[in-house]
Amino acid sequence: MLEFQKQILTELVDQDALLILARGLGLFNILCSFLDLHTKDNHLVLVINTTQAQDAAIIDYQAAMGLPSTNHMQTITAETPAETRSNMYRQSGIFSVTSRILGVDMLLERVPISMISGIIVYNAHRIRPDSMEELILRIYRKGNEQGFIKAMSDQPESFTTGFAPLQNTLKTLQLRHVHLWPRFQVLVADNLSKAKADVVELRQPMTEKMDQIQQGLVECMEATLSEVRRHQSAMVDVEEFTIENSFFKSFDAIIRRQLDPIWHRVSPATKQLVGDLKILRQLLSYLADYDAVSFYSFLETVIASNSPKDVRHGQQSQWLFLDAAERAISAARRRLYVRPKDPEYQTASQTTIKEGNTPIRLILEEQPKWHLLREVLDEIEQDLESHTKEGAPVLIMVKERRTIYQLQEYISGSVKSDAEASPLLERLIRRFFSLRKSITNIQEQQQKEQQQKHQQSTPSQSSNQRGGFARGSAPPNKRRRVRGGSVAASSSSSRPPLAETFKDDVQETIAMLDTPTDTEIPIQVDDEVELGEDDILPKFKEIPVTSIISIQCYEDDRDAHVLEELQPLFVIMYDPDPTFIRRLEIYRASHQEVDIRVYFMLYENSVEEQNYLSMIRKEKEAFEKLIREKSIMAIPMPQRKNPQQEQFARAISSRIAGGQIKDKGPPTIIVDMREFRSSLPPILYAEDVKIVPCTLQIGDYVLSPDMCVERKSISDLISSFSSGRLYTQCENMCLHYKTPILLIEFDEGKSFSLQNLSDMKDTIVATDLSSKLVLLTLTFPKVKLIWSSSPHETAAVFKELKRNEDEPNADVAMMVGAENADDPNQTHNMTPQEILRSMPGVDSKNYKLLINAVENLEQLFALSESDIAKIIGAEPGRKLYKFIHQKAG
Numbered sequence: 001m002l003e004f005q006k007q008i009l010t011e012l013v014d015q016d017a018l019l020i021l022a023r024g025l026g027l028f029n030i031l032c033s034f035l036d037l038h039t040k041d042n043h044l045v046l047v048i049n050t051t052q053a054q055d056a057a058i059i060d061y062q063a064a065m066g067l068p069s070t071n072h073m074q075t076i077t078a079e080t081p082a083e084t085r086s087n088m089y090r091q092s093g094i095f096s097v098t099s100r101i102l103g104v105d106m107l108l109e110r111v112p113i114s115m116i117s118g119i120i121v122y123n124a125h126r127i128r129p130d131s132m133e134e135l136i137l138r139i140y141r142k143g144n145e146q147g148f149i150k151a152m153s154d155q156p157e158s159f160t161t162g163f164a165p166l167q168n169t170l171k172t173l174q175l176r177h178v179h180l181w182p183r184f185q186v187l188v189a190d191n192l193s194k195a196k197a198d199v200v201e202l203r204q205p206m207t208e209k210m211d212q213i214q215q216g217l218v219e220c221m222e223a224t225l226s227e228v229r230r231h232q233s234a235m236v237d238v239e240e241f242t243i244e245n246s247f248f249k250s251f252d253a254i255i256r257r258q259l260d261p262i263w264h265r266v267s268p269a270t271k272q273l274v275g276d277l278k279i280l281r282q283l284l285s286y287l288a289d290y291d292a293v294s295f296y297s298f299l300e301t302v303i304a305s306n307s308p309k310d311v312r313h314g315q316q317s318q319w320l321f322l323d324a325a326e327r328a329i330s331a332a333r334r335r336l337y338v339r340p341k342d343p344e345y346q347t348a349s350q351t352t353i354k355e356g357n358t359p360i361r362l363i364l365e366e367q368p369k370w371h372l373l374r375e376v377l378d379e380i381e382q383d384l385e386s387h388t389k390e391g392a393p394v395l396i397m398v399k400e401r402r403t404i405y406q407l408q409e410y411i412s413g414s415v416k417s418d419a420e421a422s423p424l425l426e427r428l429i430r431r432f433f434s435l436r437k438s439i440t441n442i443q444e445q446q447q448k449e450q451q452q453k454h455q456q457s458t459p460s461q462s463s464n465q466r467g468g469f470a471r472g473s474a475p476p477n478k479r480r481r482v483r484g485g486s487v488a489a490s491s492s493s494s495r496p497p498l499a500e501t502f503k504d505d506v507q508e509t510i511a512m513l514d515t516p517t518d519t520e521i522p523i524q525v526d527d528e529v530e531l532g533e534d535d536i537l538p539k540f541k542e543i544p545v546t547s548i549i550s551i552q553c554y555e556d557d558r559d560a561h562v563l564e565e566l567q568p569l570f571v572i573m574y575d576p577d578p579t580f581i582r583r584l585e586i587y588r589a590s591h592q593e594v595d596i597r598v599y600f601m602l603y604e605n606s607v608e609e610q611n612y613l614s615m616i617r618k619e620k621e622a623f624e625k626l627i628r629e630k631s632i633m634a635i636p637m638p639q640r641k642n643p644q645q646e647q648f649a650r651a652i653s654s655r656i657a658g659g660q661i662k663d664k665g666p667p668t669i670i671v672d673m674r675e676f677r678s679s680l681p682p683i684l685y686a687e688d689v690k691i692v693p694c695t696l697q698i699g700d701y702v703l704s705p706d707m708c709v710e711r712k713s714i715s716d717l718i719s720s721f722s723s724g725r726l727y728t729q730c731e732n733m734c735l736h737y738k739t740p741i742l743l744i745e746f747d748e749g750k751s752f753s754l755q756n757l758s759d760m761k762d763t764i765v766a767t768d769l770s771s772k773l774v775l776l777t778l779t780f781p782k783v784k785l786i787w788s789s790s791p792h793e794t795a796a797v798f799k800e801l802k803r804n805e806d807e808p809n810a811d812v813a814m815m816v817g818a819e820n821a822d823d824p825n826q827t828h829n830m831t832p833q834e835i836l837r838s839m840p841g842v843d844s845k846n847y848k849l850l851i852n853a854v855e856n857l858e859q860l861f862a863l864s865e866s867d868i869a870k871i872i873g874a875e876p877g878r879k880l881y882k883f884i885h886q887k888a889g
Contacts, residue, residue: 001033002026002589004187008179009033017177018124018151018170020159020626022619024582025181025188027154028054028557031122032061034150035094039071043117044089047073047096049133050122055096057557064561076101086110099132100676104693106139113140118148121173125158127151129172130791135682137174149174156182156622157250166629171636178630182623183582192585195592202376203604204368209331213287214607216328220319221246221280224273227318228255231270246277247284247611260750272315280319288608289400289575292335292365293428299332335365336429353433364425369574369601370410376599377411377549380570395568396551397559399575404551407574411549554580563587572599576612578619666690668807669798670702675711680745680791687795692810697817698732699740703798704805705812705843706738709786711794713745714754721772730780736816738837741784741801742776748790782834832857841879846872860884 001009005026012019012034021027035058038045050058055075062072073094076085078101088095089111097105105111119140127133137149151173153159159166170178181188206214222243229241245251255274259266279302286295306316319325337353337360338344348361377394384392398404406424413423552562554575560583571584581600588596602609668690671681676693684691699708710729712720720726726742733740746752754769777783788794835857837847853871854860860868861884869877 001029002191002586004181004185004191005030005033007187008181011179012150013037015177016149016175017179018173018175019153019179019181020124020156020623021152021154021181022156022183022188022582022623023154024579024586025154025183026560026583026586027152028057028061029560031120031152032058032065034120035062035073036065036067038094038117039067042092043094044092044112044115045094045117045120046102047094047120047122048099048102048136049124049126050096053555054122054557057561058096061561082110090115099136103132103135103139103681104673104676106136107691107693113143116140116144116147118150121149121151123155124151124153124169124173125155127169127172129168130679130682130686131172132676132682134172135685137172138682138685141174151175156180156626157618160622160625164629164633166626167633167636176635176637178626180623180626180630182620184620184623192582192589195588197584197588198595198597199600200597201600201602202372203602203609204372205604206606207335207365207368209335209365210287210368211605212331213328214284216324216326216331217280217284217287218243218607219324220322220328221277221284223322223324224276224280224319228270228273228277231267231273244610244614246281247607247614249281251281252278257749260747262751265751268315272317276317276319279317284607288603288606289403291367291406291425291428292332293425293432296332296336297432299329303329335363336432337362337364362429364422364429366422366425368603370407370422372601373407373572373574374411376572376601392548392570393566393568394549394570394572395562395566396549396572396574397577397580398551398553399577401553403574404553407551559583560586567591567594568596569594570597570599572601574601576600576602576608578612578616667799667802668692669802670694670696670808670810670813672696672700675700678711678713678791680711680794683791683795684798687799689795689799694810694814696813698729698736701743701798702808702813703802704739704808707741707801707805708733708737708739709741709743709798711743711745713747717744718769721769726776727779730776730783732817734780734782735833735837738843739784740780740782741786743786743788743794743797745788745791745794748792752789782838836860839880840883841872841876843876846876 008019008021008030011017012030019027019030021030035045035047039062047058055073058073063069071093073096074088076088076095076097078098080088080101082105085101085105089105092115102111106113119137121127121133121137140147140149159169162168166178170176183189225241225243225246241255245254255277259270259274283295283298283302286298290298302317303320306320334342334344338348339358339360344363345361348363353360353362373396380392380394396407398407409424410422550566550568552559554577555562556579559580563583564587573580584596584598588594602612666688669684670692671684671694673693673695675681681691681693696702700711701709703709710726710733712726717726720729730740730742744754773785777785786794786797788797833847833851836842836850842850849871850860854863863881865877865881868881871877872880
């Protein structure tokens with residue numbers, strides 16, 4: 001470890017704190033080193049908020065360091081049985097536990113909280129208020145004030161959004177201290193400057209057509225962004241709506257955070273614009289990442305999905321009508337092939353094929369970085385030969401896994417002159433035209449079937465729908481085109497917008513282009529072209545034996561392990577990544593005896609370059625903001641509560657006898673296990689409500705023996721109506737509880753509106769969500785509806801509903817509904833059961849006893865008070881008998 005890493009580790013050991021480290025400076029190694037300190041003694045250390053990949057990386061690191069397998073970190077997931085989990089906790093060790101499982105185990109006292117040595121919160125930037133992690137830390141601190149809490153993150157930008165974000169995060173984490181370690185920290189800069197690697201920066205210009213595409217897409221983004229600002233300037237702060245911010249994925253969160261509270265007032269046109277910005281940003285990224293054939297296929301996906309037939313129930317993307325879009329689409333096509341009307345047609349290669357009846361000539365423009373990469377490898381080869389070195393490892397780092405396969409195929413492929421296309425592009429273009437032909441045939445067949453059906457139903461009319469490609473040249477969309485051309489798709493009004501499905505379409509297009517098939521159509525070569533021996537038998541280049549080439553994908557925590565394992569002498573950064581550059585600095589400073597050369601490849605004057613520079617600048621600005629906030633923030637004080645002082649008097653009127661009697665304990669709510677995916681259980685716990693997790697057959701929350709709640713978010717409500725699950729749930733609640741409640745909960749920070757204003761119709765439609773709710777209340781009049789604007793509001797409503805109610809019993813609640821599952825042949829009439837359950841003295845625990853004792857309500861009414869008391873008990877029997885024989889009026 002370097003000196004600054006040892007200093008960080010010392011600070012973590014000394015005090016509980018949140019560590020925010022710059023990316024690439026070895027946060028993963030610091031975590032593993034901290035865990036090593038607790039492997040020898042009998043410690044119980046819990047690691048939360050890690051991913052499966054990070055868990056596997058930690059275990060691999062411990063194995064590589066020679067740690068005995070018995071001391072390795074163990075993972076606990078939902079698949080681990082409860083009894084096994086309980087035994088593992090008591091045997092001590094280091095465990096990585098999913099937050100939901102650990103929270104439930106703590107509430108059920110399966111975890112010996114007093115024995116926990118400490119909890120490590122990794123990826124602390126993902127921690128949000130009212131999360132399961134906050135619940136875990138609350139329970140832990142309540143039962144163990146001596147154990148440690150350490151939180152770690154390497155995403156400083158995540159702590160700069162909102163009001164006092166650093167202070168609020170510390171409060172959530174039950175911490176008071178924060179350690180900031182940016183790249184410009186004096187000790188870090190001094191450690192990394194001692195040994196600098198030989199860096200060769202290669203700024204590759206884009207081709208003329210790539211530059212035209214980029215300029216066109218950026219112009220479209222600027223126009224779309226200005227429209228968003230114009231539409232929403234009166235309702236939101238549009239300061240952050242800049243073209244620079246729109247190049248980052250985080251811009252989606254920025255714009256949704258501003259628009260979510262007023263989403264019901266946002267027009268469909270603005271929603272379309274927001275989705276268009278996401279698609280345009282992805283296209284700009286794909287321009288640098290993917291080959292010309294794949295990129296043009298993605299463009300066709302967008303074009304075909306915006307054809308009038310496909311957007312019959314939506315809106316077309318307005319940026320496609322701009323001149324800039326036309327130029328970008330034309331340039332993307334001319335990277336593949338040209339038509340006779342294009343100026344490049346005469347100078348293009350003589351390989352001519354036919355698209356329909358139009359002769360076209362292939363261009364198949366290579367990615368500029370491909371040729372640059374081959375030149376770099378040749379330079380490395382010559383350098384190794386001159387120094388008589390063999391077996392020198394060469395590491396090539398890329399951003400996407402598909403790039404690995406393409407570069408492997410390109411490097412090991414045949415040598416082509418500048419005027420000839422690579423075999424990789426020839427294979428892709430054959431696959432491209434094969435897909436085009438297949439999809440066209442499918443659409444033509446569907447069109448014929450539609451016309452036949454239409455002629456049979458209305459012989460006097462003929463279908464005017466046409467197949468073919470949008471804009472004359474663009475083929476149909478791959479998956480969406482086939483689906484959009486069907487009758488069912490054309491009549492559907494609930495298809496998700498393109499912005500939500502574009503990435504899936506891209507992945508499917510990639511899979512189709514990369515998958516070979518026996519049905520590929522050969523390129524129809526013009527008869528006038530003569531093929532020579534060099535065309536039939538291309539020259540193949542032998543892979544150099546003096547170097548070992550390894551192509552890897554950026555994988556965050558595993559990158560440092562890759563460097564240690566391969567120990568490369570040459571590193572080629574095919575895609576720029578500031579995090580990996582710092583990992584190289586750490587590696588070089590730790591291995592000063594290794595002479596390493598780094599080739600840094602970057603498209604000049606590109607969005608790729610701007611994103612790279614912006615990432616470095618944004619991280620620096622984030623640390624500067626955190627340093628300022630740390631100096632002025634109010635340090636959160638630990639809240640220590642005395643359970644005896646927390647007992648409160650029920651809010652019963654003091655004029656009634658017994659109104660001043662104190663409660664025996666906090667209110668209790670029984671919560672279904674599945675509900676711990678939501679934020680409501682942590683909020684209830686923070687409100688001093690005792691929550692008891694268990695598996696409920698009926699309902700999500702049991703507030704009292706007679707009160708059950710089924711909680712639905714808006715998305716869950718829609719899906720439950722569609723599947724019919726909600727009807728069954730309401731039926732079961734009405735059957736087993738006197739007060740069944742349907743809670744409709746909205747997300748906090750989003751619009752408190754069931755439907756958008758633009759979706760309101762003049763006429764009542766039975767398929768509308770509001771219409772379905774009305775039908776539900778008519779079918780189940782006993783069901784009470786509660787509308788809640790947020791989980792915090794729900795917690796307040798629950799506490800109010802529990803006033804003057806008895807506390808529920810978890811064992812009884814678990815059995816409610818279970819008897820029906822065990823008796824599939826039950827044939828009792830539902831209506832008499834509902835009447836019986838509405839009577840005083842009858843509850844979910846004893847109504848079955850009455851059903852089994854009498855055949856109908858008439859026999860029940862004929863029983864004496866003593867007979868009823870023998871069945872359900874003295875007090876319930878007295879209430880029921882009094883109600884039955886009470887005179888009306």
